[in-house]
Structures are given as C-alpha cells and as structure tokens.
Amino acid sequence: MPPHVPRDRRYDADQHLWARHDAGTGRVRVGVDALGLESLGELAYVALHDLGTTVRRGEPIGSLEAAKMTSTIVAPVSGELVARNDAVLRDPLRVNGDPYGDGWLVEIAATRWEEEAAELLADDAIEPWVAAEVERLART
Numbered sequence: 001m002p003p004h005v006p007r008d009r010r011y012d013a014d015q016h017l018w019a020r021h022d023a024g025t026g027r028v029r030v031g032v033d034a035l036g037l038e039s040l041g042e043l044a045y046v047a048l049h050d051l052g053t054t055v056r057r058g059e060p061i062g063s064l065e066a067a068k069m070t071s072t073i074v075a076p077v078s079g080e081l082v083a084r085n086d087a088v089l090r091d092p093l094r095v096n097g098d099p100y101g102d103g104w105l106v107e108i109a110a111t112r113w114e115e116e117a118a119e120l121l122a123d124d125a126i127e128p129w130v131a132a133e134v135e136r137l138a139r140t
Contacts, residue, residue: 005033005130006100010120012076013129018100019076019120021113028077028113031104032064032095035133040066043092048073048106053081055108057116062105064092075108077116083107 005011009020016036020029048062055061055075062073084106088094095103110116121129
C-alpha cells in the first residue's frame with residue numbers, strides 16, 4: 001500500500017519535501033514527505049539553518065542524518081527562514097512519526113510563492129508521482 005501523501009500541499013518531487021502555503025501569512029511550512037522518509041529510514045539527527053537566514057529555492061537549508069544515509073535539505077521556495085521546529089532538533093524521530101504534522105521542519109516567509117509554486121507538484125500530479133516513486137523504491 002502506498003504511503004499517505006496529503007493533497008493539501010505541494011511537493012518538491014526531486015527532494016521529497018512538502019510545502020504548505022498559508023495565504024494569510026505568506027509563510028510556507030516545509031517538511032519531508034513519507035516517500036523520502038522511506039528512503040532515509042529512522043532519523044538520528046536534524047540540522048537547520050538559523051532563523052533570519054535568506055534562502056533561495058534549491059539551496060541548502062539544513063541536513064538530515066539517518067541510519068541509511070545523510071541528506072541535504074534544500075529550500076523548496078525562496079524567502080526568509082522565520083520558524084524552525086525545535087522539537088525535531090531535540091527528537092528527530094518526530095519527523096518519522098508525524099511527517100505532515102508535528103514533524104515539520106521550517107517555515108519560510110516566501111518572496112516568490114506564485115512563481116515557484118508552479119514548479120512544485122500539486123493536485124492531479126501527486127498520485128502518478130507517488131505511484132512512480134513507490135515502484136522505483138520497490139526496485140532498489
């Protein structure tokens with residue numbers, strides 16, 4: 001059975017990150033999707049850039065360490081880091097336990113949401129991507 005991938009957010013398919021935009025605040029909450037976590041395994045360490053850091057889409061904002069590998073977290077959108085989830089810094093397994101809720105990583109005050117959101121998967125593009133990723137992971 002494929003992992004649960006909520007449709008109320010957008011996905012950076014290459015980085016296995018989700019991004020949920022709050023139109024009221026302009027903030028984008030970012031986390032790791034379940035498919036990415038399946039590849040990584042249980043997280044042992046999370047490192048995130050400092051608040052106030054200006055970030056650009058595609059540039060590093062932190063890292064994840066797991067038993068299987070270490071992975072760089074890259075910004076799915078450009079802006080300023082305005083919040084980070086200190087709870088996952090203390091307990092990285094929180095990301096594995098609730099990747100779409102309490103396991104979020106950072107919030108970015110997006111400066112180019114409209115342009116960059118178009119580069120992220122959404123709506124009807126999500127299910128075919130999930131199916132292809134599940135098949136790819138089964139072969140590895």
